[in-house]
Amino acid sequence: MKVDLHSHSYYSDGVYSPAEVVELANQVKCDLFSLTDHDTTDGLSEAQQRADDLSLNFTPGVEISAFWNNRTIHILGLDININNDTLQKGLRQNQELRKERAEKIGLGLRRAGIKEALDKTRVLSKTGMITRTHFAQMLIREGYCKDMKSVFRRFLTGKKPGSTIVEWSSFEEVIGWIHAAGGHAVIAHPFRYRMTQTKIKRMFSEFKEAFGDGVEAITAMSSEQEINLCSNWAKDINLLISSGSDYHGWPNQRINVGSLKEVPKSDNLIWNHLSWQR
Ligand code: AMP
Ligand code: MN
Ligand code: MN
Ligand code: MN
Numbered sequence: 001m002k003v004d005l006h007s008h009s010y011y012s013d014g015v016y017s018p019a020e021v022v023e024l025a026n027q028v029k030c031d032l033f034s035l036t037d038h039d040t041t042d043g044l045s046e047a048q049q050r051a052d053d054l055s056l057n058f059t060p061g062v063e064i065s066a067f068w069n070n071r072t073i074h075i076l077g078l079d080i081n082i083n084n085d086t087l088q089k090g091l092r093q094n095q096e097l098r099k100e101r102a103e104k105i106g107l108g109l110r111r112a113g114i115k116e117a118l119d120k121t122r123v124l125s126k127t128g129m130i131t132r133t134h135f136a137q138m139l140i141r142e143g144y145c146k147d148m149k150s151v152f153r154r155f156l157t158g159k160k161p162g163s164t165i166v167e168w169s170s171f172e173e174v175i176g177w178i179h180a181a182g183g184h185a186v187i188a189h190p191f192r193y194r195m196t197q198t199k200i201k202r203m204f205s206e207f208k209e210a211f212g213d214g215v216e217a218i219t220a221m222s223s224e225q226e227i228n229l230c231s232n233w234a235k236d237i238n239l240l241i242s243s244g245s246d247y248h249g250w251p252n253q254r255i256n257v258g259s260l261k262e263v264p265k266s267d268n269l270i271w272n273h274l275s276w277q278r
Contacts, residue, residue, distance in 0.1 A: 003271050004258045005034040005061060005078055006188060006216065006244020010126040011043035012063075013133035015249030018047035021257065024247075026054045028258040032271055034078055036061035036244070038131055039094040041082040059276045062087075063188060064177070065094055067168040068203060071193065075174050076216065076242070079274040080183035090169065090177035095129070097166050102130040105162045109135070112161035114144065132156050133248075148250065171210040179211065184270060186214040186242045191226050201233055214240035214270045218263055220247075220255040231264050240270040 008014030009021050016024070018035055025033040033056060035047040044060045051058030062077045080087060106118030121130060121138040136151040145151035155162040168174075178185040187207055190200050204215060217230040218241070234241050247257045263269065 001031045001263070001271070002029060002258050002260070003032045003243050003263070004030050004245050004247070004260060005032070005059070005186075005242050005271070006036050006063070006076060006219070007034065007247040007257060008037055008063075008249075009035055009043045009047070011040055012037035012129055013131040013248060018043035019050040021247070021249070022047050022050040022054065022056060022058065024257040026051075026056045028256065030056065030258050032057045032059065032274075032276055033257075034059045034061035034244070036063040036076050036078075038063050038129070039065060039091055039098065040129060041080070041088075041091065042127065044082050057276050059274050061183075062091070064091070064174050065097075065166070065168045066171055066174040067166070068171055068206070069199075070165075072166065072168060073171075073193065073203070074188035075171070075178070075212075076186040076188050076244070077178035077181065077183040078186060078242070078270065079276070080178060080181040082181070084181035086180035087177045087183075090174065094168060097168065098130060101164050101166050102135075104164045105132070105135055105156075108161045108164070109139075109155065112155075114139070114142070114161075117162075132162075135162060147252070171207055171212065175207075175210050175212050184213040184240070184273065185211075186216055186240075186270065187212065188216050188244070189219050189221070189246060190215055190217075190230060191222065197229070204233055204239060205237060208237050208239055212239065213273075214242050216244055217241040218243035218260055220245045220259050222261055224261065227261055227264060231266060235266070235268060238268075240268045240273060241266060242270040
């Protein structure tokens with residue numbers, strides 16, 4: 001089974017349209033695919049339509065920003081009903097927080113001598129959603145940095161001028177929105193938060209206590225060791241495991257749709273719990 005349950009279109013910080021991303025998943029013969037834009041479901045009807053045309057198994061998804069232990073944690077909502085009011089109300093709240101944050105990042109960058117940062121960033125967004133990736137792209141275009149990695153390090157994280165802290169909603173709240181929409185809640189890329197293993201395990205437990213469903217054990221960046229560790233921790237506390245490339249379509253990123261490591265033998269795979277079978 002080739003399952004990719006994490007990807008982005010230009011409705012958030014991806015490069016391609018939802019239809020184009022679905023076409024890529026079809027080309028590499030995904031058995032099941034999901035589009036999971038940041039804090040919006042606006043690209044899903046286009047994606048679903050293209051998937052139906054191609055007879056590709058598709059499940060609607062979203063990647064929601066949540067706040068746990070003073071940091072941003074991404075939670076995937078998989079197999080969601082996009083017409084659910086509770087979910088949409090939560091997503092609108094996050095979209096509002098994003099707008100406020102964009103203003104703050106713009107001010108921070110101005111203090112660092114970068115003029116009209118927000119205006120210059122806005123024009124890079126095809127759909128109005130502003131992510132830090134858009135700021136990063138702007139800073140690279142304007143010649144402040146040469147690549148994504150250095151731009152995040154020099155401008156957008158830690159104590160740097162364009163860094164901000166957003167108090168997104170808690171695990172309980174975000175999981176509640178996803179469940180209200182009939183979806184499954186999954187912690188995205190658990191090894192990307194710069195946390196110790198002890199802390200990651202604590203995050204898993206608290207996620208489980210908040211009725212979360214699973215963790216993304218297999219990503220494009222995972223080592224074999226990380227996949228095994230994560231799958232074992234998940235199994236110990238009865239969380240399901242998921243698999244996703246986090247494809248954005250950026251150049252030089254070397255991540256393609258469906259480019260994932262082997263899925264370990266396991267009886268707690270999330271795709272056996274989703275309603276996608278044709
Ligand atoms: P946002 O959700 O607006 O805070 O933007 C977060 C997005 O920025 C993530 O989903 C990644 O796509 C990207 N990102 C975050 N940190 C880095 C990094 N160090 N290098 C490259 N991209 C990053
Ligand atoms: Mn992203
Ligand atoms: Mn993420
Ligand atoms: Mn993502």
